[in-house]
Each structure stands twice: as structure tokens, then as C-alpha cells.
Amino acid sequence: MEDDFEVERHQQYRTEIPPQSGRGFRVQKGECLRVIDPEGQQVADLWAFVVSSDGVDWLSTSQTRDITERMFPVPGKSFYSEQANQVLTLIEDNSPCPHDMLFPACNRGLYERAGFRSHPNCRDNLLGILSKAGISLPIVPDPVNLFQRSEPQPDGRLEVIASDNPPGGNVLLRADADLFVVITACSVDYHPTNGGCCTGIVVEHQ
Numbered sequence: 001m002e003d004d005f006e007v008e009r010h011q012q013y014r015t016e017i018p019p020q021s022g023r024g025f026r027v028q029k030g031e032c033l034r035v036i037d038p039e040g041q042q043v044a045d046l047w048a049f050v051v052s053s054d055g056v057d058w059l060s061t062s063q064t065r066d067i068t069e070r071m072f073p074v075p076g077k078s079f080y081s082e083q084a085n086q087v088l089t090l091i092e093d094n095s096p097c098p099h100d101m102l103f104p105a106c107n108r109g110l111y112e113r114a115g116f117r118s119h120p121n122c123r124d125n126l127l128g129i130l131s132k133a134g135i136s137l138p139i140v141p142d143p144v145n146l147f148q149r150s151e152p153q154p155d156g157r158l159e160v161i162a163s164d165n166p167p168g169g170n171v172l173l174r175a176d177a178d179l180f181v182v183i184t185a186c187s188v189d190y191h192p193t194n195g196g197c198c199t200g201i202v203v204e205h206q
């Protein structure tokens, strides 16, 4: 029995998220997710939801900026929900990128402004996954844009620079509540966000 327990405890689930798509994960409190960018320069949008009989609470980038008094996360700091509860903690950061908490997910309007109709986008990928999971929300929360290099400039401009995440760059996150986590491989296939092309993301559930 002890061996079975060890196998169970150390079992790891690996999910490959194809380019321009997303996946949902049920993660229990204390479990970890490692989000890996296998080919490099690929942004992964991250959302987390706490679903209870009281309704749905969600990771809020604005609450997180307020509570942590930071624009970008660092290891040891947590992400907080709309109701100001701790939902995730950044345990390891094996990436040079700041991990954006300032931009919304890419969406239909962004692509239409750039001249692309019916373009895949992270917002619609999120909404499709939430719909299948039976989760409805009053708003669409902004994600944490892992591996996205967004840099506020001294003159007030907010620039997105091509991600310089190297192949295999990754972060390790710990769930601080029972969560439904959604991760998308960002759909921006023109310069600069993802370096000009879209690749996949790998998630290891530990």
C-alpha cells in the first residue's frame, strides 16, 4: 500500500497545449503546475477561478498589483482574487521575462484593428473552456500573461516587446485554493508579442 501511495503522490500529468488554443485544469490546494514554453518566445495566458456554492471568484491582476504593490510577480509572491483571497503563489521563475499583469487577453477587437477577421484569440479560447466547464462570470478577467515582456516607458508609453523567453523557460505555481485554472498559448502570430509565430505550451501538473 505504501508503494501505491508513493506512485500516486509522484504521478505527474503532462498536457501539451497546441498553438493558438487553451486547456482547463482542476487543481487542488497544495498542488503545483509547471508552465513550460518548449520552443521559446511564446506567451501563455493564465487565469484561475475559485468555484464554490457562493459563486465564482477569480484571480484579479488589479487586486494582485494592489496587494503585492508590484507590476510584475516575483518568486515567493502570490496572486490574489477579486475577493482579495490568495489563490496562487509563484514558487519558481525560470524565465527572464517580467510576466505581464497590465494587458488584457488578445481578443477579436485587437485582431480586427490589425486587419484580421475571425482570428483565433485567447479571450474566445478562455470563454469556450469556461462554457464547457459550466462556469459563467459577470466579466472576463484579465489574465497573467506569462513570458510576456511588456515594459512601461518613462514617457508613459506601454510597449509590448518580443518575448525573450528561451526554449524551456518555465514557471512553477502552487495552488493556494481548489482552483479551475485555464492556460492558453497566445494567438498573436505577428511581431512582436510571440516573436512573430505561435508555438505550443506544456503544463506539468504535480
Ligand SMILES: [Zn+2]
Residues within 6 Å of the ligand: 045, 105, 106, 121, 122, 123, 185, 186, 187, 188
Ligand atoms: Zn493571446
